[in-house]
Amino acid sequence: MAEVIKKATRDGYCAGLLKLAEKYDDFVVLDADLAEATKTVVFKKQYPERFYDCGIAEQNMVSIAAGIAATGKKVFCSSFAMFAAGRAFEQVRNAVCYPHLNVIIGATHAGISVGEDGATHQCCEDIALMRTLPGMTIINPADTVETEKALEAAYNHDGPVYMRFGRLAVPVIFDEDYKFEIGKGVELKEGNDVTIIATGLMVNEALIAHDLLKEEGINARIINMATIKPLDTEIVLKAAKETGAIVTAEEHSVIGGLGSAVAEYLAETCPTPVVKLGVYDKFGQSGPANELLDLYGLRGKDIAEKAKKAIALK
Numbered sequence: 001m002a003e004v005i006k007k008a009t010r011d012g013y014c015a016g017l018l019k020l021a022e023k024y025d026d027f028v029v030l031d032a033d034l035a036e037a038t039k040t041v042v043f044k045k046q047y048p049e050r051f052y053d054c055g056i057a058e059q060n061m062v063s064i065a066a067g068i069a070a071t072g073k074k075v076f077c078s079s080f081a082m083f084a085a086g087r088a089f090e091q092v093r094n095a096v097c098y099p100h101l102n103v104i105i106g107a108t109h110a111g112i113s114v115g116e117d118g119a120t121h122q123c124c125e126d127i128a129l130m131r132t133l134p135g136m137t138i139i140n141p142a143d144t145v146e147t148e149k150a151l152e153a154a155y156n157h158d159g160p161v162y163m164r165f166g167r168l169a170v171p172v173i174f175d176e177d178y179k180f181e182i183g184k185g186v187e188l189k190e191g192n193d194v195t196i197i198a199t200g201l202m203v204n205e206a207l208i209a210h211d212l213l214k215e216e217g218i219n220a221r222i223i224n225m226a227t228i229k230p231l232d233t234e235i236v237l238k239a240a241k242e243t244g245a246i247v248t249a250e251e252h253s254v255i256g257g258l259g260s261a262v263a264e265y266l267a268e269t270c271p272t273p274v275v276k277l278g279v280y281d282k283f284g285q286s287g288p289a290n291e292l293l294d295l296y297g298l299r300g301k302d303i304a305e306k307a308k309k310a311i312a313l314k
């Protein structure tokens with residue numbers, strides 16, 4: 001049996017930036033005194049003339065990013081999700097999204113899996129915040145390969161992008177031939193009994209759920225939804241019509257994230273049972289990441305139980 005390779009998507013962020021720098025010279029990278037944690041320190045060492053540490057001042061960093069982007073350059077703006085989406089929300093809204101500038105926000109350390117840093121740093125509200133902003137694209141990659149592919153897509157995209165990365169090492173799902181396209185979901189497993197739509201580290205857990213359900217004779221369709229906004233409504237509608245039941249899985253609040261996006265769309269177009277799995281209106285707490293994922297019910301076995309509930313609602 002092949003060894004499972006695990007890497008954190010924040011590592012993919014760093015690797016992707018280095019690959020981009022070899023191809024393009026019209027972008028810079030900003031960080032808010034967290035380069036060791038966001039991994040942009042590696043970029044800083046190789047391209048010091050294209051890196052700016054803005055200090056512990058995330059709001060100011062986003063404003064600087066907007067100013068640079070207004071001159072025609074692309075800007076990658078890096079910090080923890082809690083600070084990039086939370087503390088700097090007003091600057092992201094007014095300085096970046098309103099003028100529709102080419103600023104890519106690299107938000108690391110998202111979700112419960114930040115672990116020991118605790119509730120103040122475990123941002124489970126960022127997707128909801130970013131979804132409300134007109135013109136904002138939201139990408140939440142499942143592994144390092146998808147992260148690197150998504151970075152180049154974000155670079156070539158016109159307008160602001162919010163990219164969500166994790167601290168926890170997760171299995172590498174895709175190979176180097178994987179094609180990423182903004183706004184497109186990817187069907188990973190076929191199935192006609194229920195569809196599980198997952199994003200981020202929950203994609204691997206959805207694959208685990210698929211195998212657990214298969215043991216019970218349930219065929220689950222698995223969709224990786226890396227782009228949460230714009231949502232791939234075509235693949236969602238097809239899944240709803242063909243399987244008649246949907247489960248969404250995300251390491252984020254069940255309020256305002258992927259589950260809300262899917263449910264809102266289907267409520268208007270094709271009313272279908274949608275069961276959401278995520279963080280249920282609670283703050284996180286300090287502890288080892290994997291233990292927290294167990295505690296908050298963010299595992300494959302939990303997704304499998306939600307799938308059976310969704311099927312019962314048909």
